[in-house]
Amino acid sequence: MMKVKAGVAQVGAVPFDVEASVAKAEAWIAKAGAEGCEIVVFPEAFLSVYPKGSDFDIAIGVRTVRGRDDFRRYLDAAITVPGPETDRIGKAAGEAKTYVVIGVMERELGTMYCTVLYFGPDGSLLGKHRKLMPTAGERLAWGFGDGSTLPVFDTPIGKIGAVICWENYMPMLRMTMYAKGVSLYCAPTADDRETWLPTMRHIALEGRCFVLTTCQVVKRGDFPDDYRCSITDDPEAIVMHGGAAIIDPLGKVLAGPVFDQETLLTAELDMDDLGRAKFDFDVAGNYARPDVFNLTVNEAPQQAVRLKA
Numbered sequence: 001m002m003k004v005k006a007g008v009a010q011v012g013a014v015p016f017d018v019e020a021s022v023a024k025a026e027a028w029i030a031k032a033g034a035e036g037c038e039i040v041v042f043p044e045a046f047l048s049v050y051p052k053g054s055d056f057d058i059a060i061g062v063r064t065v066r067g068r069d070d071f072r073r074y075l076d077a078a079i080t081v082p083g084p085e086t087d088r089i090g091k092a093a094g095e096a097k098t099y100v101v102i103g104v105m106e107r108e109l110g111t112m113y114c115t116v117l118y119f120g121p122d123g124s125l126l127g128k129h130r131k132l133m134p135t136a137g138e139r140l141a142w143g144f145g146d147g148s149t150l151p152v153f154d155t156p157i158g159k160i161g162a163v164i165c166w167e168n169y170m171p172m173l174r175m176t177m178y179a180k181g182v183s184l185y186c187a188p189t190a191d192d193r194e195t196w197l198p199t200m201r202h203i204a205l206e207g208r209c210f211v212l213t214t215c216q217v218v219k220r221g222d223f224p225d226d227y228r229c230s231i232t233d234d235p236e237a238i239v240m241h242g243g244a245a246i247i248d249p250l251g252k253v254l255a256g257p258v259f260d261q262e263t264l265l266t267a268e269l270d271m272d273d274l275g276r277a278k279f280d281f282d283v284a285g286n287y288a289r290p291d292v293f294n295l296t297v298n299e300a301p302q303q304a305v306r307l308k309a
Contacts, residue, residue, distance in 0.1 A: 002271040004157045006184070006210070007037035007098075008255075010244035011262045012218035015049040015227070016077040022047065022085050025102060026092040031264055033096025038121075038157050040264075042102040043216040044165050044188040045114055047085065048077040049105070050216060052190070052239045053229035056140050070228070074141060078107035086117065086125050094123025099155065101162055101212075103188040106130070111143040116162040116188060118153060127151045131164045132173065148301035152180035158210075158271060162186040168199060176297050178207045178284040183274050187213040192241040197257050204247040208277040210269050214244035217262050249277035 009028045014020035025046065032040035044050060051074060057067030079085045081104070093100040098121055106115035106128070114131040130145030150173075152161035161182040167173050168187055177185060185207060187200060192215045204211040221235030231239050238260055245256030246267040254267035281287055 002157075004038050004184075004269045004271060005036050005266060006212055006246060006269050007032045007035065007040040007264050007266045008212050008214040008244045008246060009040055009042050009264050010214050010217055010242045010258060011042070011046070012216040012222060012240065013046050013049050015051075015218070015223045016073055018048045018077055018079060018085060021049075022088050025089055028264065029089070029092040029096050029098065029100055032266075033098050035264065035266055037096075037098050037264075037266060039099040039101065039160065039184060039212070040096075041162075041186045041188060041212045041214055042100070043214050044103040044116075044190050045105055046102055046188075046216065047079055047104040049074070049223075050190045050218075050240065051141070052218065053231040054227070055137065055230055057228075058140055071141060074105075075107060075110065075112060078105040078112045080108070081106050081115065081117065081128060082125055086119075089117070090119050090123040090125055093119040093121060097121045099157065099160060101160065101186045101188070103164065108143075112141060113143050113145060114138070114164060115145075115149075116164060116186070118151070118160065118162070120155075126153055129162050129164070132167055133170065135166045146302040147297055147299040150176055150180075150297070150299060152177060152182050154181075158183040158274075160184045160186065162188065165189040165191055168203060172295060172297075174203065174207065175284070175295055178209075179295060181284075182207065183209050183271070185209045185211045187211060189213060189215050190240065191215065192243045192259070194243075196243055197245055197253070200245060200247055201251040201253070204249055205251040206283055208249045208274065208281060208283070210249060210274075211245075211247040213247075214265075215242050216240045217242040217260060249273050
């Protein structure tokens with residue numbers, strides 16, 4: 001019988017401040033390590049901001065100088081992968097001896113991607129997943145990922161994969177994760193509504209996997225004074241409420257949800273529960289009906305334009 005201690009860090013970024021956000025990540029990784037966590041998951045876009053309430057001053061057929069500068073500030077708060085920030089997070093993961101799954105805004109050329117990074121307990125950057133489908137207004141600022149970053153890592157504590165926010169409503173993406181045998185299904189999100197927990201419980205039951213989900217907790221006042229937020233101007237108002245939780249393969253909530261405060265939720269996972277749950281349902285195995293259904297996944301990278309001499 002193998003037990004794994006898992007953690008989800010419900011913490012907010014320091015908006016647009018890469019240095020402070022990395023330092024905060026280091027501190028919470030150290031906290032997870034001190035509590036014996038063998039894996040810790042951070043929210044979507046933790047480095048260095050989920051721009052809640054921003055519209056970049058855009059309308060169809062209209063862009064403004066002010067909106068362009070809003071985007072420029074956001075782009076400046078994104079990180080390159082690999083880069084000095086990933087080096088620091090990897091070092092923190094190595095010192096804490098834990099797997100780290102963390103949401104970042106990744107910059108390549110002039111495009112930002114909502115990305116999840118995976119780090120090993122030896123400090124190595126294992127890989128990344130770029131969000132395939134930005135939702136609604138996110139498309140004003142983010143690029144689209146492709147099938148080349150859909151990894152599931154086979155580790156001594158289980159098979160680790162991540163699906164970001166409303167990607168979790170894409171049945172074929174979920175099925176891809178299940179077909180790769182994911183057992184530690186990480187779901188960094190910006191969705192803090194009460195409807196999120198039922199979604200996560202459904203996925204745990206559907207995939208017969210442990211689900212680790214977390215969202216930021218951020219106040220309006222955490223953003224710069226000149227940040228234009230369509231939600232509120234009250235600096236004490238909470239604009240991202242959290243809702244982190246850990247769920248077992250039969251849909252039982254082991255920890256959370258917690259709202260409106262920063263916290264590290266932990267739970268001891270009995271990995272034998274994975275086999276117990278598959279007794280009557282294996283979505284990618286005896287319940288898959290491959291004679292009726294086929295799943296085709298294009299995992300080829302879609303390269304950006306490159307100049308050749």
